[in-house]
Amino acid sequence: MISKKIILTGSFGVGKTSLFNQFIYNRFDDKYLTTIGVKVNKKVIEIDGKELSLLIWDIAGEVSQDKVPNSYFLGASGIVFVFDLTRPSTYKNIANEIKYLQEIGDPNSIIKVVANKSDLVDEEKINEVAAEIQRPWDVITSAKTGENVQELFRELGRELIDAAE
Amino acid sequence: MRDSKPQVDSHQPLDRLREILLSEDREALQRIEQILENREALSERVSPIVEEHLEFLRQNFPKEFREVVDRQIDVKLKDSQDEILNVIYPVLGRMIRKYITHQFQMLKENIDRQIKKTFSRQGIFGIFRRRKSSEEILSEADPMHIEEVYLIQRDSGLLLGIASQQQTMDQDAVAGMFTAIKAFVEDAFRREQEELASIEYENYKIFIQNFPAYYLAVAISGSVSAKEKDQLASRLLRFAEEEVLQLPSEVTDTVRTGFSQKLEHWFFTDKT
Ligand SMILES: Nc1nc2c(ncn2[C@@H]2O[C@H](COP(=O)(O)OP(=O)(O)OP(=O)(O)O)[C@@H](O)[C@H]2O)c(=O)[nH]1
Ligand SMILES: [Mg+2]
Numbered sequence: 001m002i003s004k005k006i007i008l009t010g011s012f013g014v015g016k017t018s019l020f021n022q023f024i025y026n027r028f029d030d031k032y033l034t035t036i037g038v039k040v041n042k043k044v045i046e047i048d049g050k051e052l053s054l055l056i057w058d059i060a061g062e063v064s065q066d067k068v069p070n071s072y073f074l075g076a077s078g079i080v081f082v083f084d085l086t087r088p089s090t091y092k093n094i095a096n097e098i099k100y101l102q103e104i105g106d107p108n109s110i111i112k113v114v115a116n117k118s119d120l121v122d123e124e125k126i127n128e129v130a131a132e133i134q135r136p137w138d139v140i141t142s143a144k145t146g147e148n149v150q151e152l153f154r155e156l157g158r159e160l161i162d163a164a165e
Numbered sequence: 166m167r168d169s170k171p172q173v174d175s176h177q178p179l180d181r182l183r184e185i186l187l188s189e190d191r192e193a194l195q196r197i198e199q200i201l202e203n204r205e206a207l208s209e210r211v212s213p214i215v216e217e218h219l220e221f222l223r224q225n226f227p228k229e230f231r232e233v234v235d236r237q238i239d240v241k242l243k244d245s246q247d248e249i250l251n252v253i254y255p256v257l258g259r260m261i262r263k264y265i266t267h268q269f270q271m272l273k274e275n276i277d278r279q280i281k282k283t284f285s286r287q288g289i290f291g292i293f294r295r296r297k298s299s300e301e302i303l304s305e306a307d308p309m310h311i312e313e314v315y316l317i318q319r320d321s322g323l324l325l326g327i328a329s330q331q332q333t334m335d336q337d338a339v340a341g342m343f344t345a346i347k348a349f350v351e352d353a354f355r356r357e358q359e360e361l362a363s364i365e366y367e368n369y370k371i372f373i374q375n376f377p378a379y380y381l382a383v384a385i386s387g388s389v390s391a392k393e394k395d396q397l398a399s400r401l402l403r404f405a406e407e408e409v410l411q412l413p414s415e416v417t418d419t420v421r422t423g424f425s426q427k428l429e430h431w432f433f434t435d436k437t
Contacts, residue, residue, distance in 0.1 A: 003337070003416040005321040037349055040322070040341030055323060055341050069352035072345070075321025106320075164415055 001044070001051040004160050005075055006153075009068060009101070010082035011090040012061030015116040018143030019082065020058040023153050028144050035060045038072065045157050052157045063089075065097045073105045077163075078156045082114045085121045085129055085140075095134035110159050115140040118147055233260065254376050255406040309393050312369070313384040314432045315340050316409070316424050323416045325379060326424025328432050343382050347373070374401040378412050381405065383432075404431050 008016040017035050021027050024043050039058045044051055057076070062068050073079065079101055083091040094113070101111055115129070115137040130136070139155070141148040237256055315336070316326040322344025327336050346364065364371040370389060374381045381401050389397075408427045413420045 003323045038345035042337045071348035
């Protein structure tokens with residue numbers, strides 16, 4: 001079994017903690033309790049018969065990534081950048097944000113862009129966001145319904161295992 | 166096995182630790198940050214102090230120590246770059262510690278001599294027994310006890326090894342939280358040069374010994390005298406020097422078992 005660090009980042013209120021809780025505990029809460037500092041938790045998943053221990057860092061969201069302590073990103077094999085489909089301010093500057101993450105993260109880290117709160121938008125709205133966003137997302141999720149949440153982490157896990165081999 | 170059950174259900178103590186350490190409103194932090202961010206004002210205050218310390222070191226770092234350091238560097242330079250830091254760091258740490266301890270010892274002896282002289286001159290030496298220091302009394306009543314020793318990869322916070330007297334919380338998450346707290350504190354106060362050396366929580370103290378690629382965190386209960394603290398630090402440095410010669414590129418079960426056994430041996434079975 002190998003261990004890997006993954007960090008959830010993005011603006012405040014986009015659903016990082018909700019994705020974390022959905023993935024680890026299969027639970028969702030409508031209440032918004034902003035994260036203070038960092039919470040770290042672990043989940044072991046199995047991919048093609050191999051066990052992978054994911055240490056997930058759920059951090060306090062910041063409007064722009066350069067406000068996050070740099071050291072949080074050090075040693076992270078996966079960086080998950082989450083934005084909220086219903087709030088343009090959380091993705092309007094996404095190209096720069098991702099560029100910044102590439103610069104400060106480890107050179108080999110894998111970055112995933114996640115469009116969250118899919119349950120709150122219809123297809124028309126999704127197309128609209130897709131047309132205006134500077135960088136396409138890798139996966140569209142709902143922390144509320146659980147849509148694509150396990151898939152997001154399993155896909156990332158698979159890529160991490162491939163990279164380690 | 167599909168995705169396994171969460172490994173931790175309740176993190177009560179951990180959450181509290183987090184609250185205590187981190188819930189200091191971010192506002193206050195921002196204010197401090199603003200002050201710290203003003204480079205000029207800060208450097209005006211700090212530069213003379215740094216200069217003074219540098220000068221002191223320049224004049225006081227004994228020649229023979231420098232020679233030993235040079236020799237160490239010569240030997241190790243042939244090896245790979247990454248390894249150099251890992252090897253040199255504990256050695257340097259130990260020498261500096263030794264030097265400082267030595268200076269203190271001399272100071273103490275001087276004082277003792279001074280006291281002895283004064284008292285014998287006054288003819289009362291021998292009437293009073295030497296009284297124990299408050300620290301000594303404390304540490305006898307509530308002896309220091311090592312609860313857990315963590316070896317943690319520095320950047321990622323991944324657990325490389327653990328020796329523990331109990332099996333309570335998820336140690337992986339604890340190692341991650343230590344690292345997050347360290348990063349938060351070190352970053353918040355923009356003190357990359359200085360590193361967090363201990364965390365106190367209820368009657369636990371967590372001592373941290375930093376190395377370039379990893380750090381050791383020791384959870385301790387009971388009261389710790391300066392001497393015990395010093396001995397612990399020396400032991401951590403020696404452990405690093407003798408056992409953590411190379412860090413693996415991947416953190417696997419095998420790696421962890423290996424380091425855990427070493428920690429167990431060094432900190433929980435009497436090693437003399
Ligand atoms: N409908 C819906 N609500 C969501 C979803 N994800 C999160 N929320 C809600 O959005 C709010 C913020 O979610 P959090 O998970 O706390 O957001 P966060 O990114 O962790 O925020 P910070 O910790 O402040 O950075 C909460 O009220 C959640 O219930 C989602 O997929 N669908
Ligand atoms: Mg949160």
